Amino acid sequence: MTTKTQEITGDISINTENILPIIKKWLYSEQEIFVRELISNAFDAINKYKKIKISEGVGDITSKGKIKIKIDKDKKTLTFADNGLGMDAEEIQKYINQIAFSGAEDFIKKYKDKDEKNQIIGHFGLGFYSAFMAAELVEINSLSYKKGAQAVNWQCDGTSKFSIKPTKKTEVGTDVILHINKENEKFLEESKITELVKKYANFLPVEIEIDGKLTNDQNPLWLKQPAEIKDEEYKEFYQKLFPFSPEPLFWIHLNVDYPFSLKGILYFPKILHELDSHKGQVKLFCQQVFVTDNAKEIIPEFLTLLQGTVDCPDIPLNVSRSYLQNDPYVQKISKHITKKVADKLNELYKKDKENFEKYWTDISPFIKFGMMNNHDFYEKVKDIVIFPSSSGDNTSLKDYLERNKDKNKDTIFYCTDKESKIVHLNMLKEHGLEIIFLDSVIDSHFINFLESKDPKIKYKSIDSEVDEHLIDKTAQNEIEDPKGNKALKEKIETIFKENLKNEKLKIKVEDLKSDKTSAIIMQSEHLKRMKDMSLMMRQKLPEQMFEDYTLVINTKSPVIKNILKLSETPNKGLNTEMLCNQVYDLAVLAQGPVSGEQKQRFIDRTNTILASLEG
The missing domain is CATH 3.30.565.10 (Histidine kinase-like ATPase, C-terminal domain)
Incomplete structure (x- = not known):
């Protein structure tokens, strides 16, 4: 009582x-x-x-x-x-x-x-x-x-x-x-x-x-057996968690009882644009009570790009994050989640390649980021990374190297912007070289990472240097100017240096196999990557840092041959300086956008050249 x-x-x-x-x-x-x-x-x-x-x-x-x-x-x-x-x-x-x-x-x-x-x-x-x-x-x-x-x-x-x-x-x-x-x-x-x-x-x-x-739903989907759940139920549950989001691409159902308890569903979201890849959300629950959506010590950081739920009933929740980082139990859970995600991706690649390729644009930032941040994940998925290729299909790096081993052994040609690099791209394609396309902001960092993992493989941007496959090695460097004892290449280089008057610009003369291109702009691989990485990290570095360009002039081009003739027999309406600058501007325009001032000079000069043509 x-x-x-x-x-x-x-x-x-x-x-x-x-x-x-x-x-x-x-x-x-x-x-x-x-x-x-x-x-x-x-x-x-x-x-x-x-x-x-x-x-x-x-x-x-x-x-x-x-x-x-x-x-x-x-x-x-x-x-x-x-x-x-x-x-x-x-x-x-x-x-x-x-x-x-x-x-x-x-x-x-x-x-x-x-x-x-x-x-x-x-x-x-x-x-x-x-x-x-x-x-x-x-x-x-x-x-x-x-x-x-x-x-x-x-x-x-x-x-x-x-x-x-x-x-x-x-x-x-x-x-x-x-x-x-x-x-x-x-x-x-x-x-x-x-x-x-x-x-x-x-x-x-x-x-x-x-x-x-x-008010509440007492039966979360993650507690059910995966075999009992239909795809529509997974999609409906996703909408409960993330209303108004596009339909997820696919998902992973976590269901572990031993040696630790772990349940949950991780969704691969549809990414509307690249910045979305930083807006994932994995909600951590403890016995169905929401704890946080910022538990990077439990959910590997790269997996927070995903969306979904993880329920860990045995995690100590009233401790500091620094404690959790060293907790063996938490580390086991983190490793298990990483393994399950990698297993799902491998399964999709092997059993449903068509959909894997369809999803690639959305999942590639997550996979690349994960590989760079988690060694175990890298080892499990390195062979399923694919890239769009100039062949028209997607390719893995392993398959690319195998296909091209007789042409460019241990070298992978890549292009970061095929629209602005169309001239360089077509030159390589004409000679049977395959190029992979890197179209993600993370890619400049990613290829540095890949080179660190396998140093014998080199990644070469198509606009970093003229590849040996494009050069006519049978061409003779004839004496063009007997008085000055100057060979053809040397004379062309002198003409352009004197007329462009650009001390920062390097000039290189090559015998290209094709006569379609008069000149192209190249930038060193090192500077190009540095520039791409600064853009990715939103660092505003001085443009002067990247002003290290090389103008490669093609001796086989009819335009260059005409400039040579003009330098010896001046024309009333045309002059060598005007044409040298026109060739340079054409090469710059083929490389990408130019300033308004440079564009105006090019237009004015073009009009002058056209007006000088005799009817």
């Missing part, structure tokens, strides 16, 4: 006079977590009562657990009511005045003086006292399941003072009543509380009502 409760007032047994202001200040930007903490406490009470009903044969075993949230704007109260096992006065003294408060106190003592306020996974551990982040007064009305128990009311205004007294309550369970302070009246809006319940407890296996309306 429980003794009758007398009204009690007193001080909560803590060393700190008042840690609640510290809690409020320390977690100011995350006040909303009190919703999760109070729902978690209510769910815990319901679960315990369910076990007691079975073991002790008390209460109605058929009644369902339920959490009811009630909003009273007039009284400015927010109530969390559960039909769990309840508490009597003695238990409130023990669990609220001592254990709960000391737990919150320990939590704050451990972290308040460290620069870790945003480094605690989920901020679990504050528990009941997180309610004071939004309330000026908190009440508890509770009736224990114990026979003869008397309902009690507990009150605290955020200081160390409390009171306990008898109250009227007929149903077993606990009501936590928050008297919301003026600064936090947003928590009296049904839409706000609904949003938070869906965020933190949408998949909790107990009904949660807000003012009588069922």
Whole structure:
């Protein structure tokens, strides 16, 4: 028989006079977590009562657990009511005045003086006292399941003072009543509380009502067996998690019970543009309660480009991120997730190549980023990386090297912008050379990474130098100017240097096999990669750093031959300087965009040349 409760007032047994202001200040930007903490406490009470009903044969075993949230704007109260096992006065003294408060106190003592306020996974551990982040007064009305128990009311205004007294309550369970302070009246809006319940407890296996309306889904898809789930169900669940998102490409269902517990679904999202690849979101749950969507110590960083859910019931959540980084259990989970993702990609590549290639544009940034950041992932997927090729098909690097081993052994030709490099591209294609296309901002960094992994393979941009396959090695460098004893190449070089008057520009004369191109611009591989990487990293480096270009002039070109003749027999309307600059500008235009000033000079000069033509 429980003794009758007398009204009690007193001080909560803590060393700190008042840690609640510290809690409020320390977690100011995350006040909303009190919703999760109070729902978690209510769910815990319901679960315990369910076990007691079975073991002790008390209460109605058929009644369902339920959490009811009630909003009273007039009284400015927010109530969390559960039909769990309840508490009597003695238990409130023990669990609220001592254990709960000391737990919150320990939590704050451990972290308040460290620069870790945003480094605690989920901020679990504050528990009941997180309610004071939004309330000026908190009440508890509770009736224990114990026979003869008397309902009690507990009150605290955020200081160390409390009171306990008898109250009227007929149903077993606990009501936590928050008297919301003026600064936090947003928590009296049904839409706000609904949003938070869906965020933190949408998949909790107990009904949660807000003012009588069922709010949550108690059966998350990740708890079902994969064999029982249809594709449409996976897609519908994705829309619940990420409303208005395009349909996912494919997904992985995680379902592990041993040696650790891990469940979840990871989706590969449709990426609308490259920047989207940084906006993935993997939601971490602990026993179906939302913890965070920023758990890079548990979810490998490169996998956060994906979207979905991971439920890890055994992860310690009230510890710092630095602790988790070295936790063996967490490392095992991280490795397992990495393996499952790599296995799925390999399976798709081998069994459904057509769809794999169709998805490639969307998944390639994630795969490349993962390879550069995780060695295990690199080893598992390195042979399934594909690139669009000038052959018209996609190719793996292994297949490319095998196909071209007789032409360009251990060299891979690549192009980063086929529209602006069309001249270079066509020159190589004419001579049977295959080019892969790198069309992602991450690719300049990626090829550096690939070279570091296999130094014997070289990646050569098609506009970095004239490949030997394009040069006519049978051409004779004849003496063109007997008086000055200058060979043909030397004379052409002299003409262009004298007329272009550009000291920064290097000039090189080559006997190209084709006579279609008069001149092309080349930039060193090193500078080209540096420029591409600076663009990728959004670094604004001085343009002068990259002004190291080479003008390659083709001796076989009829245009160059005419310039040679003109240099010896001047024309009234045309002059060598004008044509040399025209050839240079044509090469620059073929390389890419030019300044407005340079474009105007080119147009004016072109008009002059056309006007000088005789009818």
